Each structure stands twice: as C-alpha cells, then as structure tokens.
Amino acid sequence: MYRMYDVVIVGGGPSGATLARLIDQSKSVLIIEKTDEKSISKLCGGLIAPDAQRMLGKFGLFLPKKVLVDPQMFYVESYDLETKNKQRYQRFYLNINRKDFDNWLLKLVDRNVSISRNTKYLSHEYSGDSITIQIEKNGKRDFVESKILVGADGSQSQVRRKTFNDFRYITKYISIQSEIVGGVILPCYEVYFDRGLTDFYGWTIPKNGTNIIGIALQGKDAREKYERYLKNVLGNNFQEVSRRSTVIIRPRRLNDHKTDKDNRVFLIGEAAGFISPSSAEGLSYAFRSAEALAASINSGKNTGKDYRKRSLRIKFNLFMKNIKSIFMYTKFLRNLIFKLGIRKL
Ligand SMILES: Cc1cc2nc3c(=O)[nH]c(=O)nc-3n(C[C@H](O)[C@H](O)[C@H](O)COP(=O)(O)OP(=O)(O)OC[C@H]3O[C@@H](n4cnc5c(N)ncnc54)[C@H](O)[C@@H]3O)c2cc1C
Structure with a gap:
C-alpha cells in the first residue's frame, strides 16, 4: 500500500x-x-446519553435495533456510599452493545x-x-x-x-470494569460516590441479563480498592464473569x-x-x-x-x-x- x-x-x-x-x-x-x-x-x-442522542438526530441517523441491549433505562440512582444518601433522577439513556x-x-x-x-x-x-x-x-x-x-x-x-x-x-484514572451475575444490585443505571476510594465515580449497568460494574480509580492500590468497591456495592454473593481495565482521561485544564x-x-x-x-x-x-x-x-x-x-x-x-x-x-x-x-x- x-x-x-x-x-x-x-x-x-x-x-x-x-x-x-x-x-x-x-x-x-x-x-x-x-x-x-x-x-x-x-x-x-455502553450508554448513549441525551447529548449524544441529539447529535445522532442532527446527523439524521436511525439506530438499528441490533445495537441495543436490554433494558432501556429512564432514570439514574445515585448513591453516596459514605453517607448512604441516595437520589433518583430522570434521564433517558440508550443502552447499547x-x-x-x-x-x-x-x-x-x-x-x-x-x-x-x-x-x-x-x-x-x-x-x-x-x-x-x-x-x-x-x-x-x-x-x-x-x-x-x-x-x-x-x-x-x-x-x-x-x-x-x-x-x-492529563489527569488519568484506571477504570476497572467487570461483568457479574448475582449480588445486591438494581436493574437500573446506578452511580456510586465514595471519597475513600476515588474522587471520580463508579457505576453499575444492566446488560442483557447480566450486570457490568466499574469504577475509575487512581493510585498503586487501585486493585485493592476495586475489591473493596465490589464488596461495598454487591455484598458477598456474586459471581465475577470477567474483568478488564483501561485508562480513562479526565481533562481538567484548558x-x-x-x-x-x-x-x-x-x-x-x-x-x-x-x-x-x-x-x-x-x-x-x-x-x-x-x-x-x-x-x-x-x-x-x-x-x-x-x-x-x-x-x-x-x-x-x-x-x-x-x-x-x-x-x-x-x-x-x-x-x-x-x-x-x-x-x-
Ligand atoms: C470505562 C469507560 C466507560 C465509558 N462509558 C461511556 C459511556 O457509557 N458513554 C459514553 O458516551 N462514553 C463513555 N466512555 C467514553 C467513550 O468510550 C469515549 O469517549 C469514546 O469512545 C471516544 O471515541 P473516539 O472515537 O474518540 O475514541 P475510541 O472510541 O477510543 O476509538 C479509537 C479507535 O482508534 C483505534 N486505535 C487506537 N490506536 C490506534 C493505532 N495506533 N492505530 C490504529 N488504530 C488505533 C482503536 O482501536 C479505536 O477503534 C467510556 C470510557 C471508558 C474508559
């Protein structure tokens, strides 16, 4: 070539x-x-947020059913794991593969x-x-x-x-994400805050009968923190099907x-x-x-x-x-x- x-x-x-x-x-x-x-x-x-949906609309694109996964979600539950405060608010995401x-x-x-x-x-x-x-x-x-x-x-x-x-x-995090079965988890998009673990956040998202759980972490002890996070959110009764990690950037300066x-x-x-x-x-x-x-x-x-x-x-x-x-x-x-x-x- x-x-x-x-x-x-x-x-x-x-x-x-x-x-x-x-x-x-x-x-x-x-x-x-x-x-x-x-x-x-x-x-x-794998969530298409409202801003991205607007862009797809602007491009005149129609999303084929084959890229969607179950379920489609209309609200977010957010938890503060330290104070146990929680809040539910409405937001429509497209759940995709x-x-x-x-x-x-x-x-x-x-x-x-x-x-x-x-x-x-x-x-x-x-x-x-x-x-x-x-x-x-x-x-x-x-x-x-x-x-x-x-x-x-x-x-x-x-x-x-x-x-x-x-x-x-650029500020970087390691984001670790697992596919899990079982555990104390709701069939909706949940976000977690815990200053003891991270100054960013964690998430769980249902996907076609299983759930993914992930969090963005920093520091050499990120793996240990991840184990703590899994326990805090899921309890003990869950099965981890797979685990992967990648870098996530967080641009803070112009x-x-x-x-x-x-x-x-x-x-x-x-x-x-x-x-x-x-x-x-x-x-x-x-x-x-x-x-x-x-x-x-x-x-x-x-x-x-x-x-x-x-x-x-x-x-x-x-x-x-x-x-x-x-x-x-x-x-x-x-x-x-x-x-x-x-x-x-
Ligand atoms: C854990 C995690 C969860 C996320 N969840 C969401 C979410 O739910 N919703 C959302 O809107 N955003 C999410 N994001 C962010 C989103 O994935 C990215 O911002 C988005 O994919 C950026 O698109 P892009 O095309 O710029 O880059 P990418 O999607 O990363 O695409 C880059 C492409 O370049 C290719 N490539 C890389 N290096 C080379 C090379 N040397 N030669 C040839 N090809 C190369 C890669 O294979 C890839 O296909 C998430 C990010 C992370 C890390």
Whole structure:
C-alpha cells in the first residue's frame, strides 16, 4: 500500500467513523484501524446519553435495533456510599452493545472511503507538502502519504503523543470494569460516590441479563480498592464473569485540549481530550469534534484556524462540565444537592 490521500484518519471509533462519513466525497480518505470487526469490545459503559442522542438526530441517523441491549433505562440512582444518601433522577439513556455500535457507525462510511483494518499507526513525518505515515499491517511495515493526518485514536492516542508529547500531564484514572451475575444490585443505571476510594465515580449497568460494574480509580492500590468497591456495592454473593481495565482521561485544564498542529495534523474525540470530566461521557464529544473538523476540511478555508474556532464551543462546554464536577464531587455540595432534592445538575 503506497498511495497519496487527502486525509488519513487513525482510528475507526465513533469520532473517526463520523469524520470519514462527513468529509466531502471529492476527497480521498483512508481510515487506519488497528482492530478487526470481531475484536473484543472497547471497555465502555455502553450508554448513549441525551447529548449524544441529539447529535445522532442532527446527523439524521436511525439506530438499528441490533445495537441495543436490554433494558432501556429512564432514570439514574445515585448513591453516596459514605453517607448512604441516595437520589433518583430522570434521564433517558440508550443502552447499547458498544462493539455493535462501533461496527455499525463504520459501516455507514461512504464506499469512497478506504478502510484498512488490522492496521496500526506507528509514526509520521513531514515530507515536503505531505505527511509520510508509517503503518503496520499483519506484522508488515508500510507507508502511506497524506495531506492531512487526523488522530482519532482515543485516550492513549499515539498521534497525539508523537505530535505534542503532552499526554502525561492529563489527569488519568484506571477504570476497572467487570461483568457479574448475582449480588445486591438494581436493574437500573446506578452511580456510586465514595471519597475513600476515588474522587471520580463508579457505576453499575444492566446488560442483557447480566450486570457490568466499574469504577475509575487512581493510585498503586487501585486493585485493592476495586475489591473493596465490589464488596461495598454487591455484598458477598456474586459471581465475577470477567474483568478488564483501561485508562480513562479526565481533562481538567484548558491546555488538556489539543486540536491541531501546522495545519496538517488534527485531533478529534478523546485523542483531543474531548471527554466530560464530570461523567466520562465521550460519544457526544466524539461526534461534535468530528462534525467540526469535517466542516473545516470541507470549507476550503485555513483548516487549522477554522477547526480551532469551531472547537471553542466544545471547549467551553467542557469548561462548564468542570464547574459541574465541583458540585458533583465535593461531598458537602453533593449532599446538599441530595438533601434539597435537586434532581439533576
Ligand atoms: C470505562 C469507560 C466507560 C465509558 N462509558 C461511556 C459511556 O457509557 N458513554 C459514553 O458516551 N462514553 C463513555 N466512555 C467514553 C467513550 O468510550 C469515549 O469517549 C469514546 O469512545 C471516544 O471515541 P473516539 O472515537 O474518540 O475514541 P475510541 O472510541 O477510543 O476509538 C479509537 C479507535 O482508534 C483505534 N486505535 C487506537 N490506536 C490506534 C493505532 N495506533 N492505530 C490504529 N488504530 C488505533 C482503536 O482501536 C479505536 O477503534 C467510556 C470510557 C471508558 C474508559
């Protein structure tokens, strides 16, 4: 494979697939995705929140039944494990199978877009007016050329690392998630706060007759904390079917968001640091940033300047989520909210 493209997108997740779908057909586009269709699902709660639903509506997309799982939920139960305070508020989430959702989004991409699965981005360098991108497919190294390189490669973006080398400064958590059967658990979306374990939160979500339980933790003793968390929430009578973990980023500073470099390399979705620091909701930001970059690429204007301008609204929204975090994660303020019965923040 050695071809010149207008745009090479690293990552065929929600942001990469959406960008590829929205770029003008006149442009040649290649998506490089390291997994194949059958690979294990991305570690995720698999909930489409109202903001992401709005974006799907804006795109005019209809979600097929095959990506949904049981049950669909209309409220959230939130618990403070220290004070035992609890609150129920209404919010409608779509409960999905994340792997099926990602595969569905990628299938919507226009036939003019080339998709290379099982292909890993390794590095890139500028050569004249283009960028030479080194990739690995089936153990073999190869090169592609492009005018524009987009990092849509998620929370551990290699494109971002190789372009900005700044990922180590973003606040990171290890999110551990298990599939379980049994235990004292409600068949609804529950969120847990416990300052003794984490300054972020934990969750349980029912999925097709089983439940997933997860939490975002920090520190060397994260595994021990996880065992405590399982006991606190589930009691002793449960069976753990599987357990996985991944990095989750929590962008707290404006500088954690990076969008572009030299009018040639661009970042979208979680690679850009676009994920809610209050809830870790990321799908709406993946869609919004992909939409913004596609509009900039299609506009024929200075892409870097235009994308920076368009992403200001996303950054402002994330700034407000950081303010919201102060209320959600300060024990006194949260308990006040619980007491006053303010239903949602
Ligand atoms: C535990 C957990 C639970 C979450 N739950 C939710 C939730 O319920 N709802 C929600 O809205 N958000 C949730 N999120 C956040 C959400 O998953 C992300 O924000 C969202 O997936 C970001 O989309 P993206 O396309 O930017 O990145 P990703 O979905 O991470 O996609 C990146 C893609 O790039 C590919 N890739 C990575 N590196 C390379 C490489 N070197 N070469 C080629 N391909 C590469 C990956 O295989 C992947 O397909 C959760 C996150 C975590 C960690």
